[in-house]
Amino acid sequence: MEHLHYPNESTAYRAARNALLNDEIALRAQIETVAAKRRALPPGGKVSEDYVFERIGKNATPERVKMSELFGSHDTLILYSFMYGPERELQCPGCTHLLDGIDGAARHMGRRAALHIVAKSPIARLAAWAHERGWDQLSLVSTAGNKYDSDYFGDTSRFSKGMRAQRRVPDGENWDETIFNVFKKSDGEIRHFWGSEMSFAPTAPNQHHRAGDLVDPLWGLLDMTPEGRGDFFPKVNYD
Known part of the structure; x- marks a missing residue:
């Protein structure tokens, strides 16, 4: 394989960079393999109810909307649980920075x-914050008091005792959580397809x-830098 050569680089740098490139290529292949396994998952659990949410309608007024209607013309629906419940004075900075990036992709x-x-x-x-x-x-979309977050782990209410201990959720308390959930509609049925459960899996120290x-995009950009992520965590504002 031919390799790039930047101005004035040493042979030691090029050897190390070539070895790293091999690892990056292997990682790309692993990502493709995992994505293929995800696509090949068997049908997930049937959604037990057509949850009713609330959104801003065409006339700029709140309107009720069923989960089945959120699909629009598509057969696939992605819902991201944003940690900004009514008990929170401030928006979750982690969720907010992620949504800053996803807004462009939407x-x-x-x-x-x-x-x-x-x-x-x-x-x-929610609409006021999106505008700001x-x-x-x-x-x-507001859950408007429905059971979606409880059923699909957008909050801690269905966590096992072990998961509550892992996430340091005190007994008798619950809070909202962040998770992606993907749903598939087929033959009039809605089934769960995949959720980003890795955020609740144990990690190494x-x-x-x-x-x-x-x-x-933020974490990917930081991973390109000599400093890496370090102990940095985004803020909602940097004033």
Whole structure:
């Protein structure tokens, strides 16, 4: 394989970079293998109810919308649980920075699948934050008190005792969580297809859980730098 050569690089640098390139190629192949296995999953569990959400309608007024309607013209629906419930004074900075990046991709994603961002706050509060943040492409939807977050781990209410201990959730308390869930509609049935469960899996010490890395441009850019991620975590504002 022919390799690039940058100005004034040493032979030691090129040898190390070539070895790293081999690892990067192997990682790319592994990502493709995992994606193929994901696509080949058997049908997931049937969604037990047509959850009713709330969104801003065409007349800029709140309207009720069923989960089945969120698919629009598509057979695939992606819901991302945004940690911005009514009990939160401030928006989750991790979720917010991720949605900053996804907003740009949403205009393209809509050509292939339906994508909506769900949170427990009232729709007016979500719409106000989207406007302030400049999210012009994202569709924010309120769970409006339905059971979606509980059923699909957008909160901690169905966590096992072990998971509660792992996430340090005190007994008698619950909070919202972040997770992607993908659903497939076929023959009038909606079934769960996949969820980003890796965010709840154990990690090695000092290891980032990396559950949403493939859709998060910030972490990918930081991984290109000499400093890496370090202990950096994004803020909602840097004033």
